[in-house]
Amino acid sequence: xxxxxxxxxxxxxxxxxxxxxxxxxxxxxxxxxxxxxxxxxxxxxxxxxxxxxxxxxxxxxxxxxxxxxxxxxxxxxxxxxxxxxxxxxxxxxxxxxxxxxxxxxxxxxxxxxxxxxxxxxxxxxxxxxxxxxxxxxxxxxxxxxxxxxxxxxxxxxxxxxxxxxxxxxxxxxxxxxxxxxxxxxxxxxxxxxxxxxxxxxxxxxxxxxxxxxxxxxxxxxxxxxxxxxxx
Amino acid sequence: xxxxxxxxxxxxxxxxxxxxxxxxxxxxxxxxxxxxxxxxxxxxxxxxxxxxxxxxxxxxxxxxxxxxxxxxxxxxxxxxxxxxxxxxxxxxxxxxxxxxxxxxxxxxxxxxxxxxxxxxxxxxxxxxxxxxxxxxxxxxxxxxxxxxxxxxxxxxxxxxxxxxxxxxxxxxxxxxxxxxxxxxxxxxxxxxxxxxxxxxxxxxxxxxxxxxxxxxxxxxxxxxxxxxxxxxxxxxxxxxxxxxxxxxxxxxxxxxxxxxxxxxxxxxxxxxxxxxxxxxxxxxxxxxxxxxxxxxxxxxxxxxxxxxxxxxxxxxxxxxxxxxxxxxxxxxxxxxxxxxxxxxxxxxxxxxxxxxxxxxxxxxxxxxxxxxxxxxxxxxxxxxxxxxxxxxx
Numbered sequence: 001x002x003x004x005x006x007x008x009x010x011x012x013x014x015x016x017x018x019x020x021x022x023x024x025x026x027x028x029x030x031x032x033x034x035x036x037x038x039x040x041x042x043x044x045x046x047x048x049x050x051x052x053x054x055x056x057x058x059x060x061x062x063x064x065x066x067x068x069x070x071x072x073x074x075x076x077x078x079x080x081x082x083x084x085x086x087x088x089x090x091x092x093x094x095x096x097x098x099x100x101x102x103x104x105x106x107x108x109x110x111x112x113x114x115x116x117x118x119x120x121x122x123x124x125x126x127x128x129x130x131x132x133x134x135x136x137x138x139x140x141x142x143x144x145x146x147x148x149x150x151x152x153x154x155x156x157x158x159x160x161x162x163x164x165x166x167x168x169x170x171x172x173x174x175x176x177x178x179x180x181x182x183x184x185x186x187x188x189x190x191x192x193x194x195x196x197x198x199x200x201x202x203x204x205x206x207x208x209x210x211x212x213x214x215x216x217x218x219x220x221x222x223x224x225x226x227x228x229x230x231x
Numbered sequence: 232x233x234x235x236x237x238x239x240x241x242x243x244x245x246x247x248x249x250x251x252x253x254x255x256x257x258x259x260x261x262x263x264x265x266x267x268x269x270x271x272x273x274x275x276x277x278x279x280x281x282x283x284x285x286x287x288x289x290x291x292x293x294x295x296x297x298x299x300x301x302x303x304x305x306x307x308x309x310x311x312x313x314x315x316x317x318x319x320x321x322x323x324x325x326x327x328x329x330x331x332x333x334x335x336x337x338x339x340x341x342x343x344x345x346x347x348x349x350x351x352x353x354x355x356x357x358x359x360x361x362x363x364x365x366x367x368x369x370x371x372x373x374x375x376x377x378x379x380x381x382x383x384x385x386x387x388x389x390x391x392x393x394x395x396x397x398x399x400x401x402x403x404x405x406x407x408x409x410x411x412x413x414x415x416x417x418x419x420x421x422x423x424x425x426x427x428x429x430x431x432x433x434x435x436x437x438x439x440x441x442x443x444x445x446x447x448x449x450x451x452x453x454x455x456x457x458x459x460x461x462x463x464x465x466x467x468x469x470x471x472x473x474x475x476x477x478x479x480x481x482x483x484x485x486x487x488x489x490x491x492x493x494x495x496x497x498x499x500x501x502x503x504x505x506x507x508x509x510x511x512x513x514x515x516x517x518x519x520x521x522x523x524x525x526x527x528x529x530x531x532x533x534x535x536x537x538x539x540x541x542x543x544x545x546x547x548x549x550x551x552x553x554x555x556x557x558x559x560x561x562x563x564x565x566x567x568x569x570x571x572x573x574x575x576x577x578x579x580x581x582x583x584x585x586x587x588x589x590x591x592x593x594x595x596x597x598x599x600x601x602x603x604x605x606x607x608x609x610x611x612x613x614x615x616x617x618x619x620x621x622x623x624x
Contacts, residue, residue: 056536056618077540083617084538095533095621099245109537111234156537 001065002164002195003030003053008062010048010218022048023059024218032163035190036197037209045218046199047168053197054089054166055079084112088157090167094149096141096156102128103137106156113160127159128152131185147178154185164195171205183208235543239551252519253605254559257597260512261563262570264593265585267505269571271498273583278494282487284358284416284424288457289483290449291323294468296476303444309467310449316456316463319352323446326438328403330428332389344385346402348432349448354380354413356450364396364411371410372431379407382427383415402428405437457482509593513600520552520604524611525623531612532620544613545606552605556598563597564590 010023022045030036040046051057052064055071064071066082074082083089096105106124115123128134131151141149150170157165167186171179183205190196198209206212214222243250294306303322310320326346330337337343347353351367354360362383371378379400386395395409407430417423436442449464451457461480468478531544567585575583612620 051618054536056621057616077542080535080538080540082538083536089536091536091621095529095536097530097533099242104241108534108539111238112534112538112540112543114234160538 001029002032002067003028004063004065005029005052006063006065008049008052008059008064010045010052010057011060014060021218023052026062026218026220028213028220028223030195030197032195033190033193034195035187035210036195036213037206037211038197038199038213038215039201039203039206040215041201044215046215048218049215050166050168050197050199054087055083056089080112084109085160086162086164088160088162088165090150090153090157090165090170092169092172094141094146094153094173096149096152098141101138101140102133102144102152102155105141105152106159109156109160123159124155127155130158130188131155132181146173147175147181150174150178150182151185154182158189162194164197165189166197168199169201170198171200171202179205235546236550238547239554242547242551243554249519249523250555253516253555253601254562256512256515256519257556257559257601258512258563258566259515260509260597261560261590261593262567263508263512264505265564265567265590266570266574267501267508268589269567269583269585270574270578271501272586273575273579273581275494275498276583277579277581278490281417282483282490287483287487288451288453289356289358290451290457290460290464291481291483292447292449292464292468292478293445293481294472294476294478295445296472303442305471306447306468307444310447310464313449313460313463316460317449317451319350319355319450321349321353321356321448322432322435322444323448324348324432324435324439324444326402326430326435328438330389330400330402332398332400335389340388342388342426344382344388345427346430346438347427348430348435348438350432352450353429356448358416359413360416362412362414363394364409366411367429367431372433375433376431377405377407377434378410378431380411380413380429381409382413382423382425382429384423384425385428386412388426400428402430402438405434407434451482454484457484509596512597516556516597516601517604520601520607524608527608528612528615528620528623531609532615532617532623535613535617535620541613545609548609549602549606552602553598555605556601559601560594560598564594567593 005026005028008023008026009021012020012022026049038046038049048057052059055066058072067086071079097108103121103124106127107120110120110123125134125137128137131154133148133151133155136144136148141152144152150173154170165186170182170186174182186196186198187208198205200206211223211225213220292306292310307320307322310317324347326348328346330344330346349356349367350372351369354366364380367378367380370376381389381395389395389400390398395412398409399406400409401407413425415425417425430438432444435444449460451460461482464480468480472478534544567590571583571585575581
């Protein structure tokens with residue numbers, strides 16, 4: 001099993017009046033090569049779940065095994081290593097560094113892998129080519145449209161060829177045509193063998209996934225492979 | 232490591248506004264402190280030079296009697312009797328008049344020479360050394376010789392580079408033969424101690440129509456003799472004059488001490504101002520660094536999310552802050568040196584260089600401050616969960 005969550009809780013302001021249970025008792029496993037859509041309304045806890053899966057946050061209670069390793073026992077260095085090598089994370093808000101141009105943004109994770117300048121540049125350009133941005137290499141985020149920025153973010157996530165791609169509402173800020181293109185890219189990565197985990201509130205997008213997990217009030221309300229099989 | 236340097240460089244040059252503002256704080260802090268402290272030091276040096284050229288252990292005696300006409304002679308004699316304590320005694324008289332040599336006249340000069348009358352020990356008492364010819368002699372005094380010695384600047388004004396020895400000048404029409412020239416002791420100032428003409432004091436009766444001498448200068452052997460001579464002279468004048476006159480006995484040492492205490496106060500005040508400007512510069516650095524915390528927190532969140540370990544983030548920010556501060560500090564030092572040179576020349580007619588201690592001190596202070604506050608967001612944000620850092624607005 002690639003990902004195993006056992007009875008995960010994420011509680012903010014615990015034991016205070018303002019206590020919020022973003023996740024209450026999530027148990028879930030995801031295998032290599034799956035294409036999973038996590039669906040829920042806003043405030044359902046799906047983003048919190050995604051952040052835990054991407055090792056960007058830690059659960060209050062529960063165990064998270066990633067590739068058999070208990071994430072809570074890892075050091076900062078080991079966690080950085082996982083975020084860098086195993087996971088490509090695509091944010092809803094793109095999260096590009098404004099002072100850097102497209103190539104430099106895509107090169108960042110490769111820098112932290114210690115890859116040499118020439119090799120790095122080549123791989124960054126190749127990744128930008130896969131999202132059809134060959135002609136925007138030296139543009140800064142502010143000089144690009146939302147769809148272009150999202151594609152730079154995707155290129156950054158796939159430049160390291162990570163086995164897991166996680167995307168938090170990747171089409172949320174995009175028009176439907178650009179959104180469809182982004183979805184196409186994710187399916188392409190899945191076809192190449194990556195495990196893809198996708199968050200969305202759009203049932204149409206979820207329907208293209210091989211497995212749909214529905215979340216409400218911090219709990220899984222349904223998890224099915226059959227329901228998604230469409231002609 | 233090379234990558235970390237490159238990343239820091241990129242960050243510095245792609246945020247020119249922020250980089251410039253941070254550097255500005257450091258530049259102002261370093262250069263202001265350097266300039267202020269250096270100018271004060273230069274002023275101190277200037278004052279010390281002045282006193283040294285005037286000579287230390289010099290006592291000025293002034294006495295005036297309401298009824299006794301013989302005061303000048305008895306005072307002069309008493310001064311001469313202090314020979315175990317003194318090196319020289321001279322009456323200290325001055326005269327006003329037009330000085331002419333050939334076609335040149337003091338009336339058409341910007342700075343007319345001062346005319347002094349003294350004894351053959353005038354040069355000892357006033358710290359002059361002879362450059363050419365001979366000094367006034369005892370015989371010149373006794374025999375009412377119409378001779379004079381010129382200060383270096385007076386010689387320059389009247390004779391330029393020609394040899395003045397044996398030439399004749401006139402003061403209010405009275406002829407005097409130049410017998411010697413004193414060496415220059417105050418080259419920087421136009422209104423200088425070198426722009427003088429010294430005559431035998433017996434010429435007083437011709438130039439001032441008087442034989443009264445109420446001022447004397449006594450040159451004592453050392454600081455202790457100065458104190459002793461002042462005590463004796465005061466005692467003598469007290470017993471001589473009682474309530475029938477006024478007198479004062481004053482040494483340059485006392486003036487110097489008084490001036491030194493003024494200088495100390497000025498140094499303290501300006502040093503305080505310099506300290507404040509360093510502080511303001513420091514606060515500037517701090518502010519701009521803190522203002523960018525949010526922006527940088529988000530950047531750090533992004534870097535962590537894509538796999539930057541804490542160590543490499545801190546290293547990047549450390550290098551970035553250090554480079555900005557070093558550049559700012561270097562520019563600050565350059566401006567400080569140039570500013571000190573310009574102000575020193577304008578205000579004090581001196582070439583002054585900033586003191587190394589102050590320069591290094593101000594540099595280190597600014598750089599350390601810049602690094603601390605440049606590193607602060609990195610240390611704080613890199614310890615957060617990436618998702619928390621990403622949430623910074």
